[in-house]
Amino acid sequence: MNAILRATAHILKTKGYAECSTNAVAKKAGVSIGSLYQYFPSKEALITALAEEHAQKARDLMLESIAAAAAQPRSVEEMVRAYIDAMVRLHADDPELHRVLMEQLPGIRVGVLAMQRASNQTAGLVRAWLEAHRSQLRELDVEVATYVLITSVEAVTHLRLMDRPSHLDTETLVDELSELVLRYLGIAPTRKARRRG
Amino acid sequence: MNAILRATAHILKTKGYAECSTNAVAKKAGVSIGSLYQYFPSKEALITALAEEHAQKARDLMLESIAAAAAQPRSVEEMVRAYIDAMVRLHADDPELHRVLMEQLPGIRVGVLAMQRASNQTAGLVRAWLEAHRSQLRELDVEVATYVLITSVEAVTHLRLMDRPSHLDTETLVDELSELVLRYLGIAPTRKARRRG
DNA sequence: ACATAATATGAGCCCGCGCTCACATATTCG
């Protein structure tokens, strides 16, 4: 059962969705198609299960990162960095699978929805945090700001998976996104906060 | 021939890629599959042609907007607004088609590539502009900044096509993205520059 | 040991896809 999910992930990553037939998955997993259809009633269910699993991991990682950072009171700068860092690490876990699930799935039904729920959850956290720290930020619409921030951070991080630009290593990415977010929030980051190494 | 492209676009938008069979396209276009295959040697060619056409329009709109804005010397604020405005308008033209081409196409080969070339072209313009206006901006890596800016602006604009948030009308979107970009560039926008109405 | 239930198997069904090709129709010449 887990073997089936692993096989699905592998084929999706290496061959793409178009060539990811249920027969191929069964063969790779070392089981018969019959068995496959005992665990997953349809191909859609199979893919959905994989997406769900991946989204679950993402959600967990995000929540625990944020929670850990929020446990002890921190500066705005540190909190923002923690969030961005979590986002980057989230994309670092099985990036190929992440990419396929986000890009190659036909229709919106299957994978994207699962990921969106994860995204919505973080959106809630970010919104609450913005609300709570309003006094330290510039005057802004919390709803809109949440939207802009999450989308931007996610998109830049995500796009780096596709066309890996040589000039954009992980540290620079985190630095730059922090700059983007902090400045957007009306906080010019202090130089010392950057480049911890 | 154009009827075929229009039919393809229509089916893609309403039924999605999975249900966009060449037979269905031919029927919708009012021609026989035979004729379809006289104009387009394969399904891939058909989709590519559609993507190419769309990308061409996008490129044209972007170039002329930028060119028009750059014709007369303007403030940094105005230039940024012009760029963002162009981006928003670009997505406003047949947004459903844009979405499908960007999201639903299997593999990276077909549609995304065409759009990426358009994107790369604007990237060149933005990079050059940043280079030329360095003195007015904060100290930054032009390459990285270009990447971050284009990605963010594109992503936020694009995402609005999917889950149209009721609280994010076009004007707010442009305002907010301007804020994001200008602040990132180290220019706190003046209040008067916003809300022209 | 044997019956009964639970699980695994894979040949093959059906379907719709991309695509072809023998033929029909329209257009352009002398």
Added chain:
DNA sequence: CGAATATGTGAGCGCGGGCTCATATTATGT
């Protein structure tokens, strides 16, 4: 008008997909 060429037609081929089900294998209970 009729030959020659260009263009349009659609039944149907081959293929591979998702999926089923009669059968074989294994696990469980007494």
